[in-house]
Amino acid sequence: MHHWANDFVRALEAESESGPRVTPEATLTEALGRLRTAASLAILLDYDGTLVPIVNTPEQAAPDADLLDLIAALARRPRTVVQMVSGRSRETLETWFGELSIGLWAEHGIWFRAAAGSTWESAVDVSCAWMPDVRATMERFTLATPGSRIEEKTSSIAWHYRQVGREFGRLQARELRIALSRELRDVPLDIIEGKRVLEVRPRGASKAAVVQRLLSHETPPSVILALGDDRTDEEMFTALPPTGISIHVGPAVSLAMHRLRDSAATRAFLSGLLV
Template identity: 35%
Template structure:
């Protein structure tokens, strides 16, 4: 179970430009060539992007942190219907964007995301705290979850996450070897959902939720190349 941004692919200033490299695509082809392997990209990305970037590969997906999943070529949803966003939340997000140059909002089917990767560090830290504080009231009222991530703040339903997708997969079949890897706080839900014999790997900073650590993203593909040899 593989996170994408910051794990399989480095972060870039424009998220739309984080397309998979040929090196990564070749690695995934090798991993999926053995039909005993089930390879799942468990990502915050939306369905359309995952389908476009990995077209033709025998992969399964979890999109938008488990809100949607794809198996055997077909998408399924864990959300009953597209969320209609509260006016107060939209106003708060738009106000934050107005006073934070180079930030923007992404509207997904199941979440809203404020991106601030290109914002000056001192301003980004201030605005992140202000946004989270402003969202706490309406999020509590509407039973929504605020999820700070790597240069993002996301607001979503608490009913699904990367961990809930792991649990769903493990209920369907038994596996001799289970590995999950990711770089962000959202990936810790995935680590916590693993059985005791599961292998959890954090990319970047140390996480007590993971058994192992790969210090830098650039070492991830070489790690898997060695593993599948």
């Protein structure tokens, strides 16, 4: 179990009673003030659900011109570094954001590219010998679950069921997780649940690696801002130092300090850094 899991469960129990609340505007304004005056700032951005709405198929979520302009402007901000930290593949991130002066992290922290034009590197030891067996198991469930689909990346593989009926999708995802847990019990892999997606990735891959890499620099940023909407982003939030600011996007349970309503609110908040 991940180190943050117990706290996550306690947060789930607490929020189930009253429901999550969006952070008041006055509190967000105070956070923006801290960020604007930071001696140096690192901005860690999840993509799907954070900067763009969740859509039925991943291919429909390409960034629009306004978003690209916003990210480019943040990257030009003095004493600021921007890191895109996504579950997307290297190829997709390179296609969408490759020309921007930002760092890219693909497949939830497995691969990273430090800057535009630099070489992609692996953050963990990558072996894909396990992937054919996992794909075969996922294919069985795909055949039995109309509307589901498999997304195979270079070092991880995901089973999406966003277009499956909610209850049937949850049931099938639970059964798939059980099947994979049995199949992979002696293999160093993690099974990660996201928003109507189940993903298998090498153990040790984590969005927390982005924070750890920043903190390992000789002069780490004085403030790290992290924004995300999914369970994989909780790893990033809990790795932040006490000076960090974490923001969850959307209604799901989270350990983050603050909460924004949706991706439009995320863009508005980030635009506040450019004032």
